[in-house]
Amino acid sequence: MKLFKKVAIVGTGLIGGSIALAIKRHNLAGSVVGVSRHKETLLRAKKRGVIDSGSQNLCSIENADFVVLAVPARAIKKLSLEISRIVSDDCIVIDVGSTKEEIVACFDKAFKHYVGTHPLAGSEKRGVAYAQAGLFKDSLCILTPTRRTDKEALRTVKKLWRCIGADTVEMSPSAHDKMLAFISHLPHVIAFCLMETIPSRHVRYAPASLKDATRVAASDSILWRDIILTNPDNVIRSISAFEKLLARVKSAARRNQGEILERIFKNAKYKRELLNGHRDRRAGGRR
């Protein structure tokens, strides 16, 4: 069942490329065109069958009835004005950014049929080489409609994500950013800082606890710079909450207060086991 005639993917990296592959596998579009700044990316995408045609020129998205914006947050905002001049009013536009409040406010004005989405899938890997049609299978995609969102466009976008394997849930852009600061942005910031804290001479002895704790520290630094800078207040709040708890552990260690340590660790263990329960019900994506 075709949902779209012509799909344009702006940014054919891991996420954009995986959406393209999934759309092609499920036969949801007449054609898929890719746009990238980098010629090599387009060649690779074409060779892997990710896109039907590629262009470094934004004009190639003309006539598309569905546009996916899959570039880092700050680049996206710069592109939006240019894109809004090219696409028709009927064209449905989504982004896949990890922060929503700033972007949705901007795109709601720029496009008639825009829906903010955030697939909780991905990995520390980047680039079209890692794109997979099955990346979103059994994952969760958060949709962030507003009062301005067209109902029909929302229905179509929801259908798309379900067709390519993701469950969908709706929340406001602001609720999304508050939550993601805790469940994704804070873990990434911590992973980066933890990795940087380890003296280089010890790295070769890293046990699995350190490896797992820092897996996402291999993530793209530009992407994560942009995520933090488009959600600073919530990220700062989540860091502060974490810092308070860490200070309590440090103080308990200093004062030999075993019962305080035990209580914090036990509560965390209980909560982590809750998470395992949820994990069993849904095999999560890699971000």
Next chain:
Amino acid sequence: MKLFKKVAIVGTGLIGGSIALAIKRHNLAGSVVGVSRHKETLLRAKKRGVIDSGSQNLCSIENADFVVLAVPARAIKKLSLEISRIVSDDCIVIDVGSTKEEIVACFDKAFKHYVGTHPLAGSEKRGVAYAQAGLFKDSLCILTPTRRTDKEALRTVKKLWRCIGADTVEMSPSAHDKMLAFISHLPHVIAFCLMETIPSRHVRYAPASLKDATRVAASDSILWRDIILTNPDNVIRSISAFEKLLARVKSAARRNQGEILERIFKNAKYKRELLNGHRDRRAGGRR
């Protein structure tokens, strides 16, 4: 090739049980006896073929020529005096604790043939049900000999770990504790604190970044309380180093300083990729 006539495992949990299974698989001992406070653990260990016989009474370790102490750090210290009255002077004694300075100082006095060891293997799981003969395969075991350590006992202990699959490396108890504070104790403390920081209502949306970052938050709270309390100064130092970096990220987020964030994230990514290189060369254990 038998290394020992009678091996006694005090604490037949994940680590003790896995050592017992590995010793039996490689036919390194005439018999393996297990000691536990809990009757059920002994029954389960016997049923799984982890031990040949089990007892709640420490006296059953009499005549052993090799004793493995595999109980949490503070319990170990209490047991040492009692055990030293039972075993002969020839008996080789090891512990497998995650901190070494305090324990080694105590055991070096209590036993004639003691060698401190710390296998960097294990997991957030506990109990004999998870014990595996192959747990130490391709892992690393740190040995912490001192001036008092008997050379022959050290050689035998090294041989044991190698027979059951672990590489060994020697360092002083103090160097061990300094390093482990960074590569293991800090990641565990962070995992516990991160998990506790996440509001419960968000737990069901946890993406893989949070899951991986908090895997070890499901670890045993008593075990980890003891580890922190037997290595407080080093743990405090590692927390402080981490806190400084986290504060820099927070301040950069507040002041919209993208270049600072980018630099920290990029350095971390570089270091994390170094770690990946090491990982490829040695498939690490789960702790």
